[in-house]
Amino acid sequence: MTEIKQEQLMNILKSVSHPGKGVDIVSLGMVQGLAIRDGEVSFALNINPAEAEMMEQVRKKCDAKLGAIAGISKVVSVLTAQRDPAKEIPAMQSPTKGAGPLKNARKIPGVKHVIAVASGKGGVGKSTTAVNLALALQSLGLKAGIFDVDIYGPSIPMLLGVDEQPGQDENKKILPIIKYGLASMSLGYMMKQDTATIWRGPMVMGAVKQMTTDTRWDADGELDVLVLDLPPGTGDVQLTLAQTIDMDGAIVVSTPQDIALIDARKGLDMFQKTDTEVFGIIENMSYFLCPSCGERSDIFGHGGAREVAARLGVDFLGEIPLHMDIRETSDSGTPIVAHAPDSPHSAIYIDIARRIAEKLRSQKNYE
Ligand SMILES: Nc1ncnc2c1ncn2[C@@H]1O[C@H](COP(=O)(O)OP(=O)(O)O)[C@@H](O)[C@H]1O
Ligand SMILES: [Mg+2]
Numbered sequence: 001m002t003e004i005k006q007e008q009l010m011n012i013l014k015s016v017s018h019p020g021k022g023v024d025i026v027s028l029g030m031v032q033g034l035a036i037r038d039g040e041v042s043f044a045l046n047i048n049p050a051e052a053e054m055m056e057q058v059r060k061k062c063d064a065k066l067g068a069i070a071g072i073s074k075v076v077s078v079l080t081a082q083r084d085p086a087k088e089i090p091a092m093q094s095p096t097k098g099a100g101p102l103k104n105a106r107k108i109p110g111v112k113h114v115i116a117v118a119s120g121k122g123g124v125g126k127s128t129t130a131v132n133l134a135l136a137l138q139s140l141g142l143k144a145g146i147f148d149v150d151i152y153g154p155s156i157p158m159l160l161g162v163d164e165q166p167g168q169d170e171n172k173k174i175l176p177i178i179k180y181g182l183a184s185m186s187l188g189y190m191m192k193q194d195t196a197t198i199w200r201g202p203m204v205m206g207a208v209k210q211m212t213t214d215t216r217w218d219a220d221g222e223l224d225v226l227v228l229d230l231p232p233g234t235g236d237v238q239l240t241l242a243q244t245i246d247m248d249g250a251i252v253v254s255t256p257q258d259i260a261l262i263d264a265r266k267g268l269d270m271f272q273k274t275d276t277e278v279f280g281i282i283e284n285m286s287y288f289l290c291p292s293c294g295e296r297s298d299i300f301g302h303g304g305a306r307e308v309a310a311r312l313g314v315d316f317l318g319e320i321p322l323h324m325d326i327r328e329t330s331d332s333g334t335p336i337v338a339h340a341p342d343s344p345h346s347a348i349y350i351d352i353a354r355r356i357a358e359k360l361r362s363q364k365n366y367e
Contacts (some may be wrong), residue, residue, distance in 0.1 A: 004071050005189045006034055009041060012065050017053055025062075026291060032080070039073040040165065041066050042190070052206060055079055061260060063172075074168060074189055075320035090209025111145070111226045112216030112367065113360055114248040116242070116276070122232040125284040126253045127155045127332045129320065129349075134182055135337035136229040136346070142224040145217055148186035149241055150231045157188040161333020165189055173216045180338040183213050212245055225360070233281045234270050242274040249279040249359060251317065252367035255360075256286060256304045265349050268312060279359045280315030281305045282352060315359075318352040321345070 015032075025031055025045065034043040045062070047055040056079065063075045088103045108114060117130040131146055138144040148156035157163070160179040166189050167175045176183040217223050228245065229251055231237055242250075250271045271278050283305035309316040320326070326345055329336040337346045360366060 004036060004039075004069065006036060009036065009066060009069075010068070013062055014021050016058060016062055016065065019058065020051070025058065039071055040076070041072055041074070042076040044078050044362075047079050047206070051089055052079060056206075067172075072312060074164070074165075078210060080192065085290065087188065106212070106244070108147075108212055108215075108217060108226060109222045110216060112247045113225045114228060114246060115225060115279070115356060115360070116228040116230050116245075116247045116271075117253060118230045118234070118238065118250055118271075119232045119253045120234065122153065124232070124253055124255045125320070126150075126232060127229050128335070129160055129253045129282060129284055130229040131156065131159045131229050131330075131335050132337045132346075132349040133353050133356065134225075135180060135335055136349040137225050137227070137357060138181055139341060140353055140357055142357065143221055145183035145185075145223045145226045146229065147211075147215075147226055148184070148188060148229045149211075149245075150229050151187060151208060151237065151250055152231050154186045154188035156186040156229060156230075158333060159335060161191065162186075169216055169219065172214075174211065174214050175216055178220060180335070183217055183220060183226075185206055185211055185217075187211070208241070209244065225357075237274070239270050240272060242276060247271075247274070247276045248363060249277045249356070251279050251356070252281045253284050254281060254305050254308075255284055268314065277359070278314045278364070279356055280317040281309040282317045283319040286319035288322050297303055316353075317355055318348060320348055320352075 010026055010031070013031055016022045017024050018028055018030070021028065030046050032044045032046050034041070036042075036216065039301060043062075045055060046057050059077050059079055063077055066072055066075045091135075115133075117126055117133070119126040127148070127150065134144045134146040146160075148154045160177075160182070162177050162179055162184065166177050166185065169175055174185065176185045177189060178184070190211070217226065225336070228247065230241060252268075268278055282302060286305075305319070306316045323345060325340070326336055330340045337349050338342060340346055
């Protein structure tokens with residue numbers, strides 16, 4: 001088999017035109033990060049967000065053309081848009097305008113319930129908590145998955161130790177990657193190393209949208225619960241996600257140090273605006289358990305999250321200690337609930353998961 005060259009692919013993409021401009025997408029500089037490896041092609045189409053719908057058709061056309069080449073087994077493409085600070089994600093912000101309901105969210109196909117994990121800022125352990133909670137929900141007998149929509153720093157591939165790209169079914173739907181029994185999908189899976197830098201900067205909401213509608217979450221049976229790892233913060237990006245994806249409940253993760261800093265009220269407002277029940281707050285890295293003597297010290301003055309929860313009238317779901325075992329298992333792709341399900345730390349995650357499952361069950365639309 002002759003090797004397929006990037007140039008050859010670019011030539012084919014040159015036959016696809018921007019419908020409005022009548023000029024081909026390559027000459028317009030819209031094709032970015034085109035990469036080919038082992039017969040798998042990936043690239044991004046940089047678009048004007050106002051044209052998202054039209055360009056989605058163009059993206060599909062590109063996929064079909066490249067997919068038809070002998071020797072190409074898979075094509076993964078996404079729409080991206082350069083960030084315009086004046087109007088963040090205008091193409092997807094329409095639900096906030098007009099008199100209609102704020103919520104325009106869609107159900108994720110193949111998923112019964114969606115729980116979002118949010119945080120005021122990055123680095124608080126949001127992803128570590130999200131993945132361990134998903135595993136803990138699974139250990140309670142629920143069929144669970146994790147969906148990484150942290151467009152700024154997708155970390156689920158690292159946390160689950162996944163180094164492969166998702167496959168497709170016969171209808172070109174994306175198949176989630178199953179690890180530790182958990183169905184998972186992440187923007188990180190869709191990015192090749194060489195394209196990551198291009199995709200990280202530009203907005204990738206198009207990709208999130210595509211993953212939301214095109215992932216076969218039920219490939220291995222319908223999911224009872226899907227845990228969403230949201231991007232840190234409570235700004236427009238998060239609000240847009242909350243408006244795009246129908247969430248049954250939200251959890252806020254905070255460390256004792258930054259609890260005062262997070263605009264908890266704003267975060268809660270965001271979920272209220274989109275009719276999402278806030279299940280409560282988790283305090284992570286809450287206290288330090290000395291690994292040699294087992295003594296507990298509240299080095300950060302723990303308990304802040306509990307107070308904030310009380311003040312805001314939401315539940316306090318639990319506290320997770322700062323512990324080397326949690327860090328090491330996270331960073332080596334073997335989350336503690338999968339690696340050591342009977343450990344005391346896993347018991348904490350499972351406890352919190354039980355509380356969350358209870359909250360889900362008490363919702364009126366629970367099935
Ligand atoms: N309870 C904990 N104890 C020790 N280390 C933790 C704990 N929670 C998270 N970490 C570590 O903190 C770092 C940031 O966690 P991460 O989950 O990636 O945060 P975020 O998703 O909020 O950016 C990682 O190295 C992770 O292993
Ligand atoms: Mg993270």
